[in-house]
Amino acid sequence: MAIYIEEEKCTGCGLCVASCPYGAIEIVESKARFTDDCTMCGACVSACPQGAIVLEMPRKGEVDTSQYRDLWVVAETTPEGDLAGVTIELLGEGRKLADELDAQVALVLMGDEVGELAEKAGGFGADTVYLVSHPSLKQYRTGPYADVLCGLINKHKPEIVLFGATSMGRDLAPRVAARIKAGLTADCTELSVDPETRLLHQTRPAFGGNIMATILCEYTRPQMATVRPRVMDRAQWQEGREADIVEVPVDIDERSVATKIVEVIADEGAGAVNLQDAEIIVSGGRGLGAPEHFALIQELADTLGATVGASRATVDAGWIPAYHQVGQTGKTVKPKLYIACGISGAVQHLAGMSSSDCIVAINKDPDAPIFKVAHYGIVGDLFEVVPELISAINERRGQ
Amino acid sequence: MDFAFTEDQELIFEAVRELCDEELKPKADEVDRAGEYPWDSVRQIAEMDLFGIPVPEEYGGLGMDVLTWAVVGELLSTGCTTTGAVYGAHMLAVYPILEFGTDEQKEKYLPPLATGEKIGAFGLTEPGAGSDAGAVSTRAELVGDHYVLNGTKIFISNGGDAETYVVIANLHPEKGTRGLCAFILEKGMEGFSFGKNEEKMAFHSLSNRELVFEDAQVPKENLLHREGRGFRVAMTTLALGRIGMAIGAVGLAQAAFDAAIEYSQVREQFGQKISEFEAIQFMLADMATEIEMARLMSYKAAWLKDQGGDFEKTAAMAKVYASEMCSRVTSKAVQIHGGYGYTTDYPVERYMREAKLFEIVEGTSEIQRLVIANRLLRENRLS
Amino acid sequence: MNVIVCMKQVPDTSEVRIDPETNTIVREGVPSIINPFDENAIEAAVQLVEEHGGKVTVITMGPPQAEQALREALAMGADEAILLSDRALAASDTLATSYVLSCAIRRIGDYDLILCGKQAFDGDTAQVPPGIAEQLGLPQITYVIGLEVVGDKVRARRLLEGRYEVVEARMPAVLTADKHMNEPRRPGLKSVLAAKKKEIPVWDAAGCDIQVSSCGLEGSPTRVIRTFAPSHEHEGEMIEGDPRDAACQLVEKLAAAKLV
Secondary structure (H helix, E strand, C coil): CEEEECCCCCCCCCHHHHHCCCCCEEEECCEEEECCCCCCCCHHHHHCCCCCEEEECCCCCCCCHHHCCCEEEECCECCCCCECHHHHHHHHHHHHHHHHHCCCEEEEEEECCCHHHHHHHHHCCCCEEEEEECHHHCCCCHHHHHHHHHHHHHHHCCCEEEEECCCCHHHHHHHHHHHHCCCEEEEECEEEEECCCCEEEEEEEECCCCEEEEEEECCCCCEEEEECCCCCCCCCCCCCCCCEEEECCCCCCHHHCCEEEEEEEECHHHHCCCHHHCCEEEEECHHHCCHHHHHHHHHHHHHHCCEEEECHHHHHCCCCCHHHEECCCCECCCCCEEEEECCCCCHHHHHHHCCCCEEEEEECCCCCCHHHHCCEEEECCHHHHHHHHHHHHHHHHHC | CCCCCCHHHHHHHHHHHHHHHHHHHHHHHHHHHHCCCCHHHHHHHHHCCHHHCCCCHHHCCCCCCHHHHHHHHHHHHHHCHHHHHHHHHHHHHHHHHHHHCCHHHHHHHHHHHHHCCCCEEEECCECCECCCHHHCCCEEEEECCEEEEEEEEEEEECCCCCCEEEEEEECCHHHHHHHEEEEEEECCCCCEEEEEECCCCCCCCCCEEEEEEEEEEEEHHHEECCCCCHHHHHHHHHHHHHHHHHHHHHHHHHHHHHHHHHHHCCCEECCEEHHHCHHHHHHHHHHHHHHHHHHHHHHHHHHHHHCCCCCHHHHHHHHHHHHHHHHHHHHHHHHHHHHHHCCCCCCHHHHHHHHHHHHHCCCCHHHHHHHHHHHHHHHCCCC | CEEEEEECEEECHHHCEEECCCCEEECCCCCEEECHHHHHHHHHHHHHHHHHCCEEEEEEECCHHHHHHHHHHHHCCCCEEEEECCHHHCCCCHHHHHHHHHHHHHHHCCCCEEEEECCCCCCCCCCHHHHHHHHHCCCEEEEEEEEEEECCEEEEEEEECCEEEEEEEECCEEEEECHHHCCCCCCCHHHHHHHHCCCCCEECCHHHCCCHHHCCCCCCCEEEEEEECCCCCCCCEEECCCHHHHHHHHHHHHHHCCCC
């Protein structure tokens, strides 16, 4: 790994100085020069209009993997300023993996005035927190986050780096991986390590979920992965546990940041029915008896954060608009959870939902075909079962 | 003999298949139920340039042959019978202008018909002139530089929604069919209005309106072909229309077959898929065989037309066979679906109702047989 | 305004099957399509050029048959198409692919924007576009649902979890299109037939100054060691009891499976 300036190209313009988040470049006699603070983050490479700066990362096969130790989690924060759920999940999963490798877990926390969260991270199992606080890091932006993170990785050499497979993680991780020439696996749903080889086994769905693939990065470091939210277990809170907080001073010149966030708008239109992307769908069928009873389906859906689906019969009867329809002639869906209420399971309906990960059927008729594809079936009156289901979920939440 | 399509044709058919699978088929039921002219689907096929397939490039079309036009019609009919019918009826205005129009008429009327900006329709049938097409009683009179039309047409497909009409009227009733003339009319011409839209057993969204002429003023230059040649224009148009009807029936039958063979492999009775029963298998085999036969006859009629040959008899054979085949096949498709097939949950009951249309319009089965027999006796006359 | 669209031909995943013997994807008979998000990118590019003038160049890395996808893009309104095809590029992972595409984009040279679909339908990784942006040293804006070009800047609306973000970047920049960005046009047959006649140059690795050690297997840090069919088939279970009891049992089971 090396970074150098091709002096004959350098004009001493100083743009690299402004771009360096670690304040590690100075202009001496009209030429740029790195100081000892350089982390080889590479921010200056794309800032240089002359292309005079070269970051050389070792190629596959040239990496001394033994130099790399520890597992890192890149933190994400919520708009309200708390640690994101996926970060706590990654701390939980990371702890398990690190223990098998006899390694430490570090959290990289970038933001503005997020010191409180750094302390919290200790309680969720982080051994170390690299705390990077700067006004320019208040909201996630690819450029400064990637620069800071690349510098930290190149300096401290973690063995594994995990990100949430969120809009942030999926934007940041590939940018970082491309700069440091590391292997990256997207959207993992299962992780494990082999303590002998110290390789991270990264398993993810592909081809629309038709197949699972297990992927290794054998010769490059760190081994990087984005991990799907709500798959891993959250870390247990340990009262009184503290992490070693390492404050990383950075100096970001806002003028050198390539993107500006002009506006952030909360998505009011989230009510738009998007069956195909829905993780949970609650569907109603003819068993509802009347259009107004869809309110019950809506209530269960609201309780679960689900989207409302419908059988063809109810759509044809004009009980609910056609964009709710699931089935051969409606939408084909594959949510994680599909709850069919009062749907008998006509072939045409089954064709649109039978590959859902988990299917729950509630129907009066024990012979209804829907029970053949259901993972869990309840024979009963939906007007009795569904309200009980809503209160059982609420009670469990309340615990 | 070569049954292969050209690369261009394959590209076109593939694009149309995609349109049908992704757009037309999913909403076909809805389109029928709406009871309103399917403007959405019509716009979609217009944007894909489908209305311009048989129109020469100089008039804004694709310059493809009748066979290409026919296969596209078949595919559309498989996707959405109503849209297929609009496409077929449109050609009944395009084709006579193409065949008999003057350069001025072609330049004026074909480009908007080719892009689908304007829809076309053909007006021949009257309350008293159905199978007996020669009995047209709509009158035309030449007054100054206008023909003045009086009378009523009925059942006109695309009627009221179309902008451009080819209408048959009689200038010299005393001369019988030799008095007939063909005219190009535009929606909005003085004295030209629309009457009742028929309520039908199927095709609820296809308009079949009355055309009403009350001293309708048709400029002299809108005479198509020559005075007294209207019967020839009508017969030539109907001959092509038979190919359209035949292929529409093939498309519809194919849709019914597709539904049936899929259902037979999903539906279980007595612990097995019903497709494992020989009774069902035989039905499926007969359906596919008959569809293939009708398809080949229809393609041959179109091919003959493209070769410049006499296609009238072949077209009539294709039409009568395909339409009657379609009724048999759609009925079997309902049978295979059992009780579900009789419900409106599945499209096959609609297919069965729609099929009947093909045995009636553009010459009933009986008229087709007369046309065929007439030809046969002429060809085999004992000297 | 010159726009480059990076696109990929993918198997239609809705028709993909798994061979239960070998646990591998059965590709035979599965139709190839333009990655749907790439269609949004093509549409956006064509609209930009319709508004501002310039040209749209589509590029894909793939086997010779990927030419078909390029022709579809031409029919949708792209002006030029380039097929990047070389045996040396086979088996490239996302890092290697982004390297290869960035080399080809350098060869094209004159561009204001690079548009990509937000992710490919087969791999779903979303890793190539940021990789391209990094290797070209350009800003990136992912998950875009709307954009406008004002002067030398592009302003884009991003769809994130539960919120929109409006971001501005100087051009050139790399943007990735979400499906909500637009409704890709269905090309008319005239365009389809015209696209069939266009020349599509085929570029190889050497022509784009691609280091063979940085692409293909050798240039790919990741390696797939195993594929298997996901097991979501299990015997259904009937939950007995009165409504209250059954509901509670069900919630327990769903909670255990992390579904509620």
